[in-house]
Amino acid sequence: MSWSNNNRAHTSLWFFEKWHLDQRNTLFTPAGEWGTDFLIKSSAGEPAQERDQKANDHAVLLDNAFTSLFGAEYEAGITQTDAIDRMADVLKNIGNKLKDLGDPVDEMYKFIGEVS
Amino acid sequence: MRITRYFLYFISLNAFSIFLTQVCYADPVDELLQKLIKEQGTKVCEKLQPLSEQNCQDLLAGSFSALRGKLSDEQLAVLKEKIKKEISSPELLNSILIKSLNGDVPLALEFKSLDSESGTPVLGLTYSYTHNFLTPPPRPDKDDKWHRTYSMAFSAAGTLTQDADDNPDNFLDTKLTLSQTYTTRIPEQSKEFQQKLTQFAFEDAQCDEGQPQTPSCLQARNSGLALLDSTSEYLRAFQRYEYGIDVGYESNQNFDGKLRKLSIYTRAHYEEWGSNSLIGQLKLNPSLRLGIDNISPDSDTHRATAGDDSDYYRLSGMASLWVPVGNFNNTPVVLTFNYRYYHEIDASDVVKNANLESYSLRTYSLAGPNGLFVTYSSGRLPTELVNDEVVAVGWKTYF
Numbered sequence: 218m219s220w221s222n223n224n225r226a227h228t229s230l231w232f233f234e235k236w237h238l239d240q241r242n243t244l245f246t247p248a249g250e251w252g253t254d255f256l257i258k259s260s261a262g263e264p265a266q267e268r269d270q271k272a273n274d275h276a277v278l279l280d281n282a283f284t285s286l287f288g289a290e291y292e293a294g295i296t297q298t299d300a301i302d303r304m305a306d307v308l309k310n311i312g313n314k315l316k317d318l319g320d321p322v323d324e325m326y327k328f329i330g331e332v333s
Numbered sequence: 334m335r336i337t338r339y340f341l342y343f344i345s346l347n348a349f350s351i352f353l354t355q356v357c358y359a360d361p362v363d364e365l366l367q368k369l370i371k372e373q374g375t376k377v378c379e380k381l382q383p384l385s386e387q388n389c390q391d392l393l394a395g396s397f398s399a400l401r402g403k404l405s406d407e408q409l410a411v412l413k414e415k416i417k418k419e420i421s422s423p424e425l426l427n428s429i430l431i432k433s434l435n436g437d438v439p440l441a442l443e444f445k446s447l448d449s450e451s452g453t454p455v456l457g458l459t460y461s462y463t464h465n466f467l468t469p470p471p472r473p474d475k476d477d478k479w480h481r482t483y484s485m486a487f488s489a490a491g492t493l494t495q496d497a498d499d500n501p502d503n504f505l506d507t508k509l510t511l512s513q514t515y516t517t518r519i520p521e522q523s524k525e526f527q528q529k530l531t532q533f534a535f536e537d538a539q540c541d542e543g544q545p546q547t548p549s550c551l552q553a554r555n556s557g558l559a560l561l562d563s564t565s566e567y568l569r570a571f572q573r574y575e576y577g578i579d580v581g582y583e584s585n586q587n588f589d590g591k592l593r594k595l596s597i598y599t600r601a602h603y604e605e606w607g608s609n610s611l612i613g614q615l616k617l618n619p620s621l622r623l624g625i626d627n628i629s630p631d632s633d634t635h636r637a638t639a640g641d642d643s644d645y646y647r648l649s650g651m652a653s654l655w656v657p658v659g660n661f662n663n664t665p666v667v668l669t670f671n672y673r674y675y676h677e678i679d680a681s682d683v684v685k686n687a688n689l690e691s692y693s694l695r696t697y698s699l700a701g702p703n704g705l706f707v708t709y710s711s712g713r714l715p716t717e718l719v720n721d722e723v724v725a726v727g728w729k730t731y732f
Contacts, residue, residue: 222535222538222539222541225531225534225535227538228534228535228537228538229530229531229534229535231534231538232530232533232534232537232538232557233534233561236557236558236561236562238657238665238702239616239657240665240702241554241558242554244540244541244542245538245541245542246541246542247542250702250703251702251703252702252703254700255665255667255700255701255702255703258604258618258655258667259655259669260620260653260654260655260669260670260671260696260698261669261671261696261697261698261700261708262669262671262673262694262695262696262698262708262710263620263651263653263671263673263696264490264506264651264673265459265460265461265490265491265506266461266463266488266490266506266508267620267622267651267653268461269461269463269488269490270575270600270602271602271620274516274573274602274604277480277516277573278571278604281480281516281517281518281519281571282519284521285518285519285520285521285522286519286522286526286527286530286561286564287527287530287531287534288522288524288527288528288531302465309461309463311443312427312443328531329527329528329531329532330528330531330532330535
């Protein structure tokens with residue numbers, strides 16, 4: 218599934234990221250093009266391991282936000298570690314964008330009001 | 334240049350296949366070729382985006398002419414030079430890499446254009462790999478303010494260039510890490526809060542690009558953002574603190590200057606949360622890493638060559654800062670800074686006289702959310718003898 222504003226996992230991810238990055242008026246579709254360097258607040262020149270650490274930090278932050286603020290639950294058979302590792306893998310890849318994180322989030326979490 | 338040759342083959346094969354299937358028996362050939370390039374070239378060039386269509390069409394036409402022996406040596410040299418220039422663009426190589434691997438690029442491979450003061454632009458390939466062996470414990474109790482995890486991970490990272498002597502970031506790092514991490518736990522909100530936030534986000538997203546910004550969408554946006562803002566009344570920052578032990582190797586690209594390393598380190602990452610604090614208002618997002626390393630150099634390192642191949646201790650540090658500086662033409666712009674520092678503790682006179690006691694590298698950049706970046710680096714890393722200044726300009730955009 219592509220980046221869709223009819224998907225509550227996608228819209229919740231977008232809404233939290235735009236608040237977290239203080240880009241409050243950025244619409245859903247253009248925000249999907251944000252790169253992972255921007256999402257994880259990576260600085261140029263930092264060692265690759267530090268960038269990986271920040272990707273992991275951000276995956277942990279998203280897991281916290283989804284479960285505590287949005288009330289999302291893990292899909293059947295998915296653990297917290299699975300969810301964080303999967304998101305971190307997407308965020309570690311420099312070529313990925315916010316829209317590439319949408320489907321993994323949808324597969325790992327069940328958001329309130331989401332139709333199975 | 335092997336990669337240029339491959340690109341020539343790629344272009345030529347596409348061109349030749351069109352030639353064979355559709356114009357083999359045509360006459361006059363030149364007229365049909367031009368027609369075909371116009372008709373079929375667009376399809377071929379679509380596969381080679383982000384190479385501009387005009388450049389792609391020119392290269393195709395040149396390749397056809399070259400295949401038919403209609404180019405002079407001088408024209409052929411110009412064509413090769415043009416292909417070499419186009420193929421050296423990191424955005425094209427990254428695009429081909431991602432497309433060929435269906436977006437699942439292993440080792441986080443990325444091409445970069447690196448411009449050193451001492452030479453012409455250099456094409457570099459960066460890689461990074463991490464694998465965690467331990468599973469963190471379950472989520473903490475609701476009353477815990479911190480989430481504590483243990484980790485054991487293998488990681489490898491570096492930058493490679495065709496000629497190691499031209500590599501301005503000639504530093505490969507491979508290690509095993511055992512660590513403990515403390516992470517801020519965001520307090521769990523009420524069911525009502527969670528339902529409203531999810532619903533407001535969904536409603537706001539319906540006012541998308543090309544859609545009218547209706548009052549109900551704007552109301553949902555403001556209400557959702559107000560809910561998130563309210564969390565900064567009791568949460569000022571999202572923080573991660575870590576300490577651990579690293580065991581690994583540092584080397585240059587040729588592996589003729591290896592350092593065996595054992596480090597004890599601590600790391601902190603602070604992200605502002607809302608604007609209910611001074612750091613939050615300033616939008617500062619710092620991270621810091623400090624370590625004490627025990628280094629066992631081999632006989633090919635600069636230090637050993639200078640006359641001291643003994644084990645030694647060194648301080649290592651890294652500081653990063655990420656600060657949004659505003660929106661220009663509706664595009665957010667971020668200023669970033671990174672500083673890396675290495676200093677040998679109680680260095681011998683041999684090391685001091687050879688200027689191998691301390692190393693530092695500072696990097697500044699202006700970046701946007703979609704990948705545009707300009708960076709300036711100054712200094713040197715361990716395994717490098719002299720200071721260097723590097724400007725890297727690239728579009729980190731992928732198609």
